[in-house]
Amino acid sequence: MTNFSELNISESTLRSIKRMGFEEATPIQEGTVNFAMAGRDVLGQAQTGTGKTAAFGIPLIEKIDPKNPNIQALVIAPTRELAIQVSEELYKLGYDKRVKLLSVYGGQEISRQIRALKNKPQIIVGTPGRIQDHINRRTMKLDEVQTLVLDEADEMLNMGFIDDINAILESVPSDRQTLLFSATMPPAIRKIAETFMKNPEIVKIKAKELTMENIEQFFVKATEREKFDALSRLLDSQKPELAIIFGRTKRRVDELSQALGLRGFLAEGIHGDLSQAKRLSVLRQFKESKIDILIATDVAARGLDISGVTHVYNFDIPQDPESYVHRIGRTGRAGKQGTSVTFVTPREMGYLRIVEETTKKRMNPLRPPTSEEALVGLQEDAMQSLVELVQNNDLGNYRELAAQLLANNEALDLVAAALKSITKEPDATPVSLTEERPLPMRRERSNGGGNRGRGGNDRNRGGGSRGGDRRGGNGGGDRRREGGRGGERRDGGRREGSGRREGSSSRDRRPRQRRED
Ligand SMILES: Nc1ncnc2c1ncn2[C@@H]1O[C@H](COP(=O)(O)OP(=O)(O)OP(=O)(O)O)[C@@H](O)[C@H]1O
Ligand SMILES: [Mg+2]
Numbered sequence: 001m002t003n004f005s006e007l008n009i010s011e012s013t014l015r016s017i018k019r020m021g022f023e024e025a026t027p028i029q030e031g032t033v034n035f036a037m038a039g040r041d042v043l044g045q046a047q048t049g050t051g052k053t054a055a056f057g058i059p060l061i062e063k064i065d066p067k068n069p070n071i072q073a074l075v076i077a078p079t080r081e082l083a084i085q086v087s088e089e090l091y092k093l094g095y096d097k098r099v100k101l102l103s104v105y106g107g108q109e110i111s112r113q114i115r116a117l118k119n120k121p122q123i124i125v126g127t128p129g130r131i132q133d134h135i136n137r138r139t140m141k142l143d144e145v146q147t148l149v150l151d152e153a154d155e156m157l158n159m160g161f162i163d164d165i166n167a168i169l170e171s172v173p174s175d176r177q178t179l180l181f182s183a184t185m186p187p188a189i190r191k192i193a194e195t196f197m198k199n200p201e202i203v204k205i206k207a208k209e210l211t212m213e214n215i216e217q218f219f220v221k222a223t224e225r226e227k228f229d230a231l232s233r234l235l236d237s238q239k240p241e242l243a244i245i246f247g248r249t250k251r252r253v254d255e256l257s258q259a260l261g262l263r264g265f266l267a268e269g270i271h272g273d274l275s276q277a278k279r280l281s282v283l284r285q286f287k288e289s290k291i292d293i294l295i296a297t298d299v300a301a302r303g304l305d306i307s308g309v310t311h312v313y314n315f316d317i318p319q320d321p322e323s324y325v326h327r328i329g330r331t332g333r334a335g336k337q338g339t340s341v342t343f344v345t346p347r348e349m350g351y352l353r354i355v356e357e358t359t360k361k362r363m364n365p366l367r368p369p370t371s372e373e374a375l376v377g378l379q380e381d382a383m384q385s386l387v388e389l390v391q392n393n394d395l396g397n398y399r400e401l402a403a404q405l406l407a408n409n410e411a412l413d414l415v416a417a418a419l420k421s422i423t424k425e426p427d428a429t430p431v432s433l434t435e436e437r438p439l440p441m442r443r444e445r446s447n448g449g450g451n452r453g454r455g456g457n458d459r460n461r462g463g464g465s466r467g468g469d470r471r472g473g474n475g476g477g478d479r480r481r482e483g484g485r486g487g488e489r490r491d492g493g494r495r496e497g498s499g500r501r502e503g504s505s506s507r508d509r510r511p512r513q514r515r516e517d
Contacts, residue, residue, distance in 0.1 A: 004017050009058060010097075040177070044180070054089065075123065078128075080108075107275065132167055183329060219352055224436065232265075235293070256269065
């Protein structure tokens with residue numbers, strides 16, 4: 001690791017970086033900042049959560065001429081949430097230099113953005129549809145843009161933004177610099193590089209595996225019908241601090257969040273059909289730990305950096321390996337530990353193998369606890385918390401109350417009753433989910449993915465982290481919402497014509513038409 005001061009960065013940006021608490025540059029930052037500051041086009045690949053935003057953000061800020069009041073840099077991101085997140089990071093990086101920044105995205109009143117544009121921002125971060133809208137209205141002049149960044153470029157293509165991006169590119173000078181960073185390099189990215197970039201410097205941070213080593217990866221083989229109970233028992237036993245659950249379609253996300261609510265979990269979903277206000281409020285609640293499970297589609301969670309996400313569950317295995325990498329990369333960020341669990345139906349095992357071949361990492365089989373085992377685990381938690389309370393020796397007048405109880409009852413019965421009352425018994429409220437069709441049968445590739453003794457006697461039991469991440473307080477730290485959530489509906493109706501990753505059903509995989517304007 002290199003110190004930022006060795007990277008030719010100005011004093012003001014160094015002060016901003018220091019204020020953000022960054023001590024050393026991550027490898028992708030070290031490898032790209034100087035190229036980008038020298039004006040080269042850069043195509044950077046590094047694992048999820050390794051600081052690619054600052055890798056393009058630092059040179060972007062450095063290149064801004066504080067005396068020039070025009071838009072000098074444009075960052076395009078696939079979703080509103082990501083646009084906001086990136087603009088927040090750029091704001092912090094440009095804080096000492098007092099760089100003026102504006103984010104523009106759909107779902108926000110355009111007149112407000114037009115007024116803000118009159119304040120002469122120097123950097124714009126936005127979603128393709130809304131940027132295009134401003135160009136058409138002539139409210140955004142891009143002819144002095146020197147740097148263009150495409151964040152999560154392949155996702156923008158998957159979402160059908162190619163026309164918007166082409167149109168935006170026609171509005172920025174052709175001699176601009178283009179920066180493109182990603183955790184994966186599918187052919188689509190190479191194509192973008194060929195189309196939009198000039199002789200890019202390609203910086204690839206070498207890693208044995210495509211996914212981060214600090215993410216422990218498991219898979220659970222279960223039929224479509226078994227998946228939900230398995231998930232619910234795993235959540236009980238693994239007790240994630242913050243978890244993201246990925247579903248294949250918007251309907252799936254809606255149904256999962258309702259079903260988890262019925263079982264008493266604090267869970268909410270985000271996807272592209274919800275109103276902007278709802279999406280932002282769900283995300284805020286998740287960041288503030290007011291809800292501890294976020295259910296999302298691929299699109300909704302691309303690039304999101306939420307600290308404290310300990311677990312990622314792929315309730316539906318993603319169709320392509322790149323999605324898998326981006327999904328599980330929501331945990332294990334900035335050096336932290338993470339766990340991922342991917343549910344796979346027997347017919348979809350071929351996809352699992354293809355994911356493993358791409359990531360160069362095997363997932364360990366995991367058997368979710370049975371309901372009896374889950375109960376035993378929860379009882380053990382209850383015992384542990386009683387013992388901890390005794391050890392903390394802070395029982396105050398409860399001792400007197402205990403003496404009163406002991407005068408009339410058997411000690412053994414009293415302790416048993418105390419345990420029973422604080423044990424959070426597994427909730428088996430019946431729920432019904434619309435069955436997703438499994439992905440079309442895919443034959444395993446013969447090399448590498450073949451007979452590797454999967455599912456043998458190396459099974460892990462019951463979710464591993466029991467006892468490890470025990471929450472404080474009594475009752476084993478029950479963070480479920482009391483009484484479940486009942487029939488609360490989320491706003492926003494479902495629309496037709498959604499894109500591949502956020503299709504209304506698993507059959508809808510047209511790679512177009514999802515607009516985020
Ligand atoms: N040099 C650094 N030192 C410490 N933390 C850093 C450093 N650079 C970035 N971070 C932090 O690491 C986290 C992940 O960074 P970022 O979101 O840029 O990752 P990414 O590589 O873009 O991931 P993804 O592929 O998922 O988009 C952020 O919270 C960021 O503030
Ligand atoms: Mg990123």
